[in-house]
Amino acid sequence: MSDQPVVAVERLRFQWRGATAPCLDVDSLHLLPGERVFLHGPSGSGKSTLLGLLGGVLLPKSGSVRLLDTDLAALSGRARDRFRVDHVGFIFQQFNLIAHLPVLDNVLLPCRFSQRRHARAARERGVKDEARRLLDALGLGASVLDKPVTQLSVGQQQRVAAARALIGQPEILIADEPTSALDAERQADFLQLLLQEAAAGGATILFVSHDRRLAAHFSRELALAEVNRASTQRAEDAA
Numbered sequence: 001m002s003d004q005p006v007v008a009v010e011r012l013r014f015q016w017r018g019a020t021a022p023c024l025d026v027d028s029l030h031l032l033p034g035e036r037v038f039l040h041g042p043s044g045s046g047k048s049t050l051l052g053l054l055g056g057v058l059l060p061k062s063g064s065v066r067l068l069d070t071d072l073a074a075l076s077g078r079a080r081d082r083f084r085v086d087h088v089g090f091i092f093q094q095f096n097l098i099a100h101l102p103v104l105d106n107v108l109l110p111c112r113f114s115q116r117r118h119a120r121a122a123r124e125r126g127v128k129d130e131a132r133r134l135l136d137a138l139g140l141g142a143s144v145l146d147k148p149v150t151q152l153s154v155g156q157q158q159r160v161a162a163a164r165a166l167i168g169q170p171e172i173l174i175a176d177e178p179t180s181a182l183d184a185e186r187q188a189d190f191l192q193l194l195l196q197e198a199a200a201g202g203a204t205i206l207f208v209s210h211d212r213r214l215a216a217h218f219s220r221e222l223a224l225a226e227v228n229r230a231s232t233q234r235a236e237d238a239a
């Protein structure tokens with residue numbers, strides 16, 4: 001396995017508009033190919049903000065975020081969107097599913113926008129069959145495939161979001177609290193599938209959760225405060 005990082009963050013600083021202090025100040029953070037990283041930290045400490053920067057949804061005030069040796073800030077907005085859909089599977093905290101589309105079409109979205117994901121999803125079976133396979137493995141059977149996502153429970157929507165992130169084996173999987181709406185049994189099945197699919201595609205996972213018990217499934221546990229100097233500064237200011 002190559003030691004070239006899949007994700008490389010250097011001297012990253014990010015401050016929300018209107019905020020009086022930086023939210024993130026990360027000197028260096030590298031994720032290696034195939035690493036399974038469990039990221040945790042208190043509510044409001046900047047985990048979702050970091051994930052937004054890694055996905056190129058947010059851009060740093062200074063410093064760089066490189067994915068697969070590509071500097072996200074150097075790309076045009078359009079090229080960045082294309083890069084993200086080609087290489088990153090993102091499970092958002094709020095799912096970001098398309099309300100008017102049925103379940104199957106939501107899962108197939110990355111294949112619609114990325115030829116690369118389409119080709120990878122179609123390697124062993126048709127893309128629709130691959131979407132059905134992922135949904136089935138996540139416990140969502142044929143009865144939900146044509147339903148609008150708005151008719152699904154929150155836990156079911158979370159699994160649709162996971163299938164959408166996994167389809168076409170992106171190299172990087174970013175998951176923001178993806179198990180929060182699942183019961184214990186579904187949580188175990190979900191994690192197993194996520195890790196299995198990631199391993200099959202050689203993907204790197206960055207997984208955020210408040211539930212520290214899940215950390216045992218990952219190859220590295222990372223507290224955001226360990227790498228974020230802004231949180232040290234906040235703690236010193238509060239003292």
Ligand SMILES: Nc1ncnc2c1ncn2[C@@H]1O[C@H](COP(=O)(O)OP(=O)(O)OP(=O)(O)O)[C@@H](O)[C@H]1O
Binds near residue numbers: 016017
């Ligand atoms: N869109 C925004 N505009 C301004 N400030 C924001 C925005 N989103 C988040 N913040 C601020 O950035 C800080 C970090 O928020 P963030 O959502 O990244 O934390 P988190 O660790 O993911 O929290 P949680 O575990 O509750 O999801 C908070 O102080 C929050 O108020």
